[in-house]
Amino acid sequence: MEKHTYDPHDMSSEDLLTTRLDNLVSFFRKNSVNWARKHSLWPLPFATACCGIELMATASSRYDLARFGAEVMRFSPRQSDLLICAGRVAIKMMPVLQRIYKQITEPKWVISMGACASTGGVFDTYAVVQGVDQFLPVDVYVPGCPPRPETLIEGVMAIQRQVDRDGLKTSQERGKGLGIVAEPTYQVNVEAVADRETE
Amino acid sequence: MATPDEMVAVLKAKFSSISFDPKPLLMRGEEAGDQIYIRVEPENLVEVMHFLRDDPGTRFEQLIDVTCVDYLNFPEAEDRYGVVYSLLSITHNHRIWVKCFVNDPSPKLPSVIGVWKGADWMEREVFDMFGVVFEGHPDLRRILTWDGFEAHPLRKDYPLRGKGERENYEVVTRDSA
Numbered sequence: 001m002e003k004h005t006y007d008p009h010d011m012s013s014e015d016l017l018t019t020r021l022d023n024l025v026s027f028f029r030k031n032s033v034n035w036a037r038k039h040s041l042w043p044l045p046f047a048t049a050c051c052g053i054e055l056m057a058t059a060s061s062r063y064d065l066a067r068f069g070a071e072v073m074r075f076s077p078r079q080s081d082l083l084i085c086a087g088r089v090a091i092k093m094m095p096v097l098q099r100i101y102k103q104i105t106e107p108k109w110v111i112s113m114g115a116c117a118s119t120g121g122v123f124d125t126y127a128v129v130q131g132v133d134q135f136l137p138v139d140v141y142v143p144g145c146p147p148r149p150e151t152l153i154e155g156v157m158a159i160q161r162q163v164d165r166d167g168l169k170t171s172q173e174r175g176k177g178l179g180i181v182a183e184p185t186y187q188v189n190v191e192a193v194a195d196r197e198t199e
Numbered sequence: 200m201a202t203p204d205e206m207v208a209v210l211k212a213k214f215s216s217i218s219f220d221p222k223p224l225l226m227r228g229e230e231a232g233d234q235i236y237i238r239v240e241p242e243n244l245v246e247v248m249h250f251l252r253d254d255p256g257t258r259f260e261q262l263i264d265v266t267c268v269d270y271l272n273f274p275e276a277e278d279r280y281g282v283v284y285s286l287l288s289i290t291h292n293h294r295i296w297v298k299c300f301v302n303d304p305s306p307k308l309p310s311v312i313g314v315w316k317g318a319d320w321m322e323r324e325v326f327d328m329f330g331v332v333f334e335g336h337p338d339l340r341r342i343l344t345w346d347g348f349e350a351h352p353l354r355k356d357y358p359l360r361g362k363g364e365r366e367n368y369e370v371v372t373r374d375s376a
Contacts, residue, residue, distance in 0.1 A: 091368065092345040098371045126352055126361025127344065137373045 037107075038163035039069035041156065044080035044104065046097060049087025051114040051146040063149035070156050077103035082159060085136075086146075088116035089129045101136055109159050112138045113152060115145040203235055203293065209256050214247060216240055235295045241308050244299055248314045251286060251295065259286035259295060262311070265321035267329045271355040280306050280331055301331060310335040328353035 047055055059065045059073060074080040077100045089097055101110065112132055115121040118141045120130035132138060139162060142155035210217055218238040239247050251259045263285040270276035278300035286295045299308055310333040312318045322333040323342040330351035333339060341348060348364060350357055 091364070092343075094368055098369065101371060125359055126350075126357075126364060135368055135370050137371070 034164050038160040040072075041068075041070040041082045041109075041159065041163070042072045042074050042080040043070055043082040043084050043111075043156075044075065044077055044100070045073050045084050045086065046100065047084075047086040048089060048093065049114075049116060051086035051117070054146040054149055054152065055084060055086045055113065058149035058152045063153065065153065065156065068153065068156055068160065077101075078105065080104060081108050082156075083108065083110045084113055084152075085110065085117045085132050085138075086113040088121060088123050089132055090127050091129055092127070094129055094132075094135055097132065098135060107163075109139045109162065110136060111140045111142060111152075111155050111159065113142045113155065114147055115143065118143070121145060206257055206293065206295075207235060209254065210237065213250060214239075214243065216243055217247065235293075236298065237295065238298050238300070241299050241301060244297075245309050245311060245314065247297070248284070248311050251297075252314055257288065257293075257295075258290040259288045259293075261287040261289060262315035262317050262321070263287050263294075265311075265318060265325055267325045267331060267353075269329060269353065269355045278302050280329060282308055282325060282331060284311070306331045308333055312336055327351070330354065 045052065045055055057063060059071055065071050070082065077083075081104060083101060083104060085097065101108070110132075112118045116123060116128075117132050118138075120128055124130065129135065133141075140155045140158045142152055144151050147155075216239075237247075251257045264283075265285075266283050268281040268283065270279055270281060280301045282299045282301065284297040284299075286297065288294070301308055306329070308331060310318065310322055312322065312333075312335065319336070319338070320342055322336055323339060325331050326333060326336075326339055327341040327343050328351060340346075344352065350362060350364070352361070
């Protein structure tokens with residue numbers, strides 16, 4: 001059978017009958033796994049200063065970060081995938097932050113929240129890190145001193161856009177499989193997929 | 200209950216080397232109220248502190264704070280570092296400030312940890328920030344800055360932005376983590 005590539009969005013019912021299983025898997029991986037993942041970010045609040053107060057306000061009922069699926073604050077890096085670095089970081093604290101970052105399992109993202117975490121802010125002294133991005137990879141910078149909850153929500157939504165774009169790499173890109181085995185145990189009665197809104 | 204004047208009289212009788220006139224460095228105005236400031240030579244420090252804690256007329260049971268002043272830019276100052284001990288007597292509801300002056304190149308003081316256990320972290324902080332060495336301290340490590348930091352940042356000749364200490368740290372990248 002000739003190997004061919006096509007856009008799954010253009011599938012007709014005839015095409016779907018001849019779809020190879022791995023194409024179907026990558027279709028769901030791209031369109032459902034990333035979609036699910038971006039709406040279930042589990043943040044790790046690394047709140048060292050007043051930005052942490054705004055972070056709490058963002059998570060509480062008035063601004064309600066739960067609307068974006070990111071309300072499950074986890075204080076263990078093993079359980080989270082979004083590090084929100086809120087507040088100034090002293091140099092003595094930097095190894096702790098780096099270790100926490102290393103302990104977060106892939107895939108992971110980092111928000112540098114506020115002026116201090118992004119640039120050091122007004123604390124240009126010998127003991128304060130002038131921007132955590134000097135020592136950590138940062139995905140999204142949230143401006144403000146401290147940022148309003150709406151700004152932080154915009155930062156989380158920027159992370160969501162990144163997750164949607166390139167959040168979960170395919171197994172080909174990662175070099176090894178994801179370990180997902182999909183074998184039909186029954187005869188699938190395939191019906192045509194209705195017109196799907198293309199992005 | 201001893202009044203401040205009685206306390207000063209007791210100290211004057213007991214220790215001849217104590218100075219009760221620590222101006223101009225210790226007070227802003229002329230009047231110090233009933234607050235007592237005394238200046239002690241470093242070699243007498245532990246002896247005076249033991250007396251202040253144990254004598255029934257003074258009874259300073261509690262060491263409130265140990266801190267330090269750098270008099271580098273004071274033209275009238277004779278000595279560089281003034282280590283200040285704040286004491287509180289719960290029995291008499293009195294306070295006293297004991298000051299010891301030390302100088303470069305190796306500022307040294309005897310530790311008062313044998314008098315008050317609470318001097319442990321306070322002396323470590325003064326050592327960390329000013330580099331005053333407390334002899335007899337069992338564990339004189341840095342307490343605020345990190346291991347490997349060389350300088351003593353609250354000295355007045357230390358620049359605010361440091362001397363490049365914060366540039367030499369490990370960088371975690373997406374590949375290395």
